[in-house]
Amino acid sequence: MTVCGHVKYKVTCEMTATIPVRMARSALVGTARALLSLRAIDLPPPGAHPRIYVANHVSHADFVALWSVLPKPQRLRTRPVAGADYWQASNLKRWIADQVFRAVLIDRDPAKRQTDPVETVANVLRAGEDVIFFPEGTRNLTDAPLLPLKSGIFHLAHAAPMAEIVPAWILNLDRILPKGSILPVPLNCAVRFGAPLRPDKDESRDAFLIRLAEAMLALSDRRI
Amino acid sequence: MSRFYSPSAFVFYGLFAFLIVATLIARTLIRRGKVGGDTARNLMDRIWAWWVMIGVLALIFTLGATAITVFFALCSVAALREFATITHTRRADHDALAVAFYVVLPLQYLLVWLHVPIFATLLIPVYCFLLLPVVTVFKGEVKDFLTRVSETQWGLMVCVYCVSHIPAILQLDIPGYRYSAFTLVAWLILVVQASDVLQYVWGKSLGRHLLAPRVSPSKTVEGLLGGMLSASLLGMALAGITPFAWWQAGLVALVVTTFGFLGGLIMSAIKRDRGVKDWGTLVQGHGGILDRLDSLVFSAPVFLHILAWGWL
Numbered sequence: 223m224t225v226c227g228h229v230k231y232k233v234t235c236e237m238t239a240t241i242p243v244r245m246a247r248s249a250l251v252g253t254a255r256a257l258l259s260l261r262a263i264d265l266p267p268p269g270a271h272p273r274i275y276v277a278n279h280v281s282h283a284d285f286v287a288l289w290s291v292l293p294k295p296q297r298l299r300t301r302p303v304a305g306a307d308y309w310q311a312s313n314l315k316r317w318i319a320d321q322v323f324r325a326v327l328i329d330r331d332p333a334k335r336q337t338d339p340v341e342t343v344a345n346v347l348r349a350g351e352d353v354i355f356f357p358e359g360t361r362n363l364t365d366a367p368l369l370p371l372k373s374g375i376f377h378l379a380h381a382a383p384m385a386e387i388v389p390a391w392i393l394n395l396d397r398i399l400p401k402g403s404i405l406p407v408p409l410n411c412a413v414r415f416g417a418p419l420r421p422d423k424d425e426s427r428d429a430f431l432i433r434l435a436e437a438m439l440a441l442s443d444r445r446i
Numbered sequence: 447m448s449r450f451y452s453p454s455a456f457v458f459y460g461l462f463a464f465l466i467v468a469t470l471i472a473r474t475l476i477r478r479g480k481v482g483g484d485t486a487r488n489l490m491d492r493i494w495a496w497w498v499m500i501g502v503l504a505l506i507f508t509l510g511a512t513a514i515t516v517f518f519a520l521c522s523v524a525a526l527r528e529f530a531t532i533t534h535t536r537r538a539d540h541d542a543l544a545v546a547f548y549v550v551l552p553l554q555y556l557l558v559w560l561h562v563p564i565f566a567t568l569l570i571p572v573y574c575f576l577l578l579p580v581v582t583v584f585k586g587e588v589k590d591f592l593t594r595v596s597e598t599q600w601g602l603m604v605c606v607y608c609v610s611h612i613p614a615i616l617q618l619d620i621p622g623y624r625y626s627a628f629t630l631v632a633w634l635i636l637v638v639q640a641s642d643v644l645q646y647v648w649g650k651s652l653g654r655h656l657l658a659p660r661v662s663p664s665k666t667v668e669g670l671l672g673g674m675l676s677a678s679l680l681g682m683a684l685a686g687i688t689p690f691a692w693w694q695a696g697l698v699a700l701v702v703t704t705f706g707f708l709g710g711l712i713m714s715a716i717k718r719d720r721g722v723k724d725w726g727t728l729v730q731g732h733g734g735i736l737d738r739l740d741s742l743v744f745s746a747p748v749f750l751h752i753l754a755w756g757w758l
Contacts, residue, residue, distance in 0.1 A: 259527065261727060400537045407543045408523065410531040410726055445532075445721045 243321045250322065251297075254283075254290040258398065258411035262291045265415045271386045272347045273418070275300070276375060278368055278438060279356035280396035283406075287392050288354050289323065291413045302354040303343055305330045326353060340374060344381035357434065363401050367442055371431040379421050379430075386418035389434065391441035414441040449508055453625050453687035454632035458504040461636070465500065469493055491731025499729070499738070503635070507628060512559065514631070515613040519555040524735045525605035526551065528725040532717075533597035538587035542578050542598055550574055551606050558610050561617040570607040575599055604713075604743055605736070611746040618753055623689040633688055634702060634749050637681040638741050641703040642710070645673030662714040674703040689753075698752055702745040709744025713737075 239247075254260055277288055285302040292300055306327040309319035319325040326346050329335035346353055359372035379387060391414045399406045416437050421430045449455060472493055476486045506513040530543055550570065557566035579595040615634070616627045649669025657665045681699025685692040713736060717725065726734025736743075 259524075259726065259728065394531060397535070397537075397540070400540050403540055403544075405544050405548070407530070407540060407547055408527045410527060 240321075246318070246322045250286060251290040254286055257406065257408050258287065258395075259408075260287060260291050261412050263412050263414040265292070265413075266388060266418055268296055269386070269418075271384055271418075272350055272382070273300075273352040274347065274375070274378065274382075274385050274387045275352065275354045275390050275415075276357045276387055276434065276438065277354065277390040277392050277413070278442070279358050279361050280363075280392070281361070281399045281401075283395060283399055284356070284392055285323070285354050287395055287411060288390060288413055296352065299350075300352040300354060301326050301346060303328060303356070307331070340377045340381050343378055347378075347382035347385045357431075361401075368435055368439055371435050373427055373431065375434065376421065376427045376430050383420075386420060387434065388418050389416040389437040389441060390414065391416075391438055393442070393444060414443075416441050453629045454507055457629075457632045457636055457684075457687070458500065458507065461500050462504075465493070465497055469497075488731055495730045495732050507632065511613070511616045511628075514616060514628075515555055515559045518609055518613045519551065521735060521739065522551055522555070522606045522609045523547070524726075524728055525609060525739055526601050528728075528734045528736050529601040529605050530598075531726075532720040532722055533594070533601065534590055535594050535597060536587065536590075538585035539582055539594050539598060541585070542581040542595070545578065545581055546574075546598060546602055546606075550578075550602060554606050554610050555613070558614045558617070563614070563617070566610065566614065570602050574602055578602075608743040608747055609739065611750045612742065615746070615750055615753065618750070620689050620753060625687060629687050630689075630749075630753065633681065633684060634746065635742065636684070637677050637699045638702055638706045638745050639738075640680050641673050641677035641706055642741055643673075644676045645669045645707070648672030648676070658711060661711060661718060665711070665714075670707060674700065674707065677703050698749070701752070702749050703741075705745040705748050706741030709742075710740045712744070713740040 275288060277284060285304065289297055289300060289302060301324045304319060304325045304327055306329050309315050309325060309327055319327060326343055328339035328342055329337065330339075343353055343355070355375060355378070357371040357375040358369040359374065360369070362369045375387070379385070392411070393414060394409050394411045397407070398409050398411060419434070419437060425433075472489050475481050476490070481489060502517075506517045526547065530546075535543060554566060554569055557569060578598060582591070582595055582598075612631060612634070615631050618627050618630070620627070645665070646669065649664065649666045649672075652668040652672065653666030655667040656663070657667050657670055678696050678699040682692055682696035685695035688695050688698075690698060713725075717723065724733025725736035728735045729738055732738050
C-alpha cells in the first residue's frame with residue numbers, strides 16, 4: 223500500500239469506498255451520535271505522527287463510539303484493532319470489519335497464529351494510518367474501572383516508535399449497554415482524550431504500562 | 447390557510463421580527479467592539495440557538511397538534527437522557543431505565559395524544575411510583591436503593607410527566623374562548639421563556655444582590671423581579687389572545703413565571719450537587735435541553751390546572 227501522508231489517503235479512501243459502505247458508515251455514525259449524544263472532549267488536534275488511540279473497553283460498542291466521535295478526516299484514516307476470531311465468524315461481520323471499519327484483524331490465540339499481531343498493527347502505523355487499540359486485551363466485565371494493561375501496547379510502541387499514544391476514556395457506555403443486556407438505554411456519552419505520550423527511552427515495560435493506565439484513569443471523571 | 451393568520455402565528459411573526467432586531471443589535475455591538483471574545487461568541491451562539499428553537503417551534507405549530515405532541519415527546523427523550531446521565535443509577539437500574547425510556551415515555555404521550563387525562567395524570571405519579579422500583583428490587587442490589595429509585599422517579603416526573611403537560615394543553619376545550627388552544631401553548635412558552643431571557647438581561651445590567659449564591663451564582667434579586675415583572679407585563683399585553691381579562695392574564699403570567707423561576711432554581715441545585723454546570727450540550731450556547739426547559743417544566747402543569755379547572 224502506498225500512502226503519501228494523510229490528506230492523500232483520505233481522498234483515496236473516499237473514492238474507493240462503495241456506496242453501501244458509505245451508507246453503512248453514515249448510518250452507524252449518525253445512530254451513535256443521535257442515540258448517545260456523542261461528543262469528543264479535549265481531542266488533541268491532529269499532528270504529523272500516526273496515532274494509537276488507547277481506550278477502556280467495557281462494551282461491544284466501544285470502538286464504534288470512539289470511531290464515530292472523531293472528525294471525519296481523522297475517522298477515515300483510523301482503523302480499530304479487533305479480534306479475528308469474532309469478526310471472521312460470518313460474512314456480514316467480515317464485511318463490516320473489512321469494509322465499513324477497515325478493521326485491523328489480529329489473531330488472539332498465540333497457539334494458532336501465523337503472523338505477529340504487533341507487527342500487523344505496526345505496519346498500519348508505518349503506512350501513516352491511525353489505530354484504535356484496547357490495551358486491556360479483552361472486554362472489562364469486572365467492577366474495576368480498568369483491567370491491568372497487557373504488554374501488547376508496549377511492544378507496539380517500540381515496533382512503531384514514530385506513533386504517538388493518545389489515551390482516551392469512553393464515558394458512560396458501560397451504563398448504556400452493561401454486560402448481559404441487549405437493550406441500550408440512551409445516556410449522554412462522551413470520549414475524553416488525554417495528552418499524547420510515548421514510552422521513555424529506558425522505561426521498563428511495567429513502568430510504562432502503569433504510567434499509561436494512570437493517564438487513562440485520570441480521564442475517567444463521569445462529570446461531562 | 448387560517449393557520450398563518452391565527453394568533454399563535456402572529457406570536458411567531460413577532461418573535462422573528464424581534465430576533466432580527468436582536469441579531470442586528472448583537473452584530474453591531476460586536477462590530478463596534480463593545481463586546482468581544484468569549485462573551486461575543488456565547489451571545490451569537492445563544493441568538494443562533496434561538497433562531498433554531500423558534501424556527502422549529504414555528505414549523506411544528508404549523509404542522510398541528512400531533513407534530514407538537516411528537517416534538518415534546520422527543521424533548522422528553524433528550525431531557526430524560528440528560529437527567530439519567532447524571533444520576534447514581536447503576537447496572538441494576540438498567541432495566542428500570544429501559545422501561546422508563548421505551549414503555550413509560552411513549553405511553554404517557556400516547557395517553558396525552560389520545561386525550562385520556564385521567565390515565566395521563568396517574569400513570570407516572572402513581573403507577574410508575576409503585577411499579578418501577580419493583581423492576582429494580584428483583585435485581586437484589588440494595589446499595590443506595592432509595593436514592594436510585596427516587597432519581598429515576600424524579601427523572602420521569604420532571605422530564606416526562608411535566609413536559610407532557612405542554613401538549614396536553616392542546617386537548618383542552620375552554621368554553622367561550624374564540625381561539626384554539628395552540629394560542630395558549632404559544633402564550634405560555636413565550637411568557638416563561640421571555641421571563642428567563644429578561645431575568646438574564648436585568649440581572650446582567652442591574653443585578654447587585656445574589657439571590658441564592660450557593661445554588662446559582664448568577665441569579666440576582668434585581669434580575670428575578672425585573673424579569674418576572676416585565677414578562678408578566680408582556681403576558682398582560684397579550685391578554686387579547688388568551689381567555690383571560692387583562693388583570694387575570696397578568697396574574698396568571700406572574701404565577702407561571704414564579705413557578706418557572708423556582709423550577710430553574712431547583713434544577714440548578716441538582717446540577718450543583720452533581721458537580722455539573724450544564725445538563726448537556728444539545729443546545730449551542732445554552733447547555734442541554736433541560737437548561738432551556740427547566741422553567742417550562744415547572745410552570746406547564748400549573749398553567750394547565752388553571753385553565754382546566756377555571757381557577758380564574
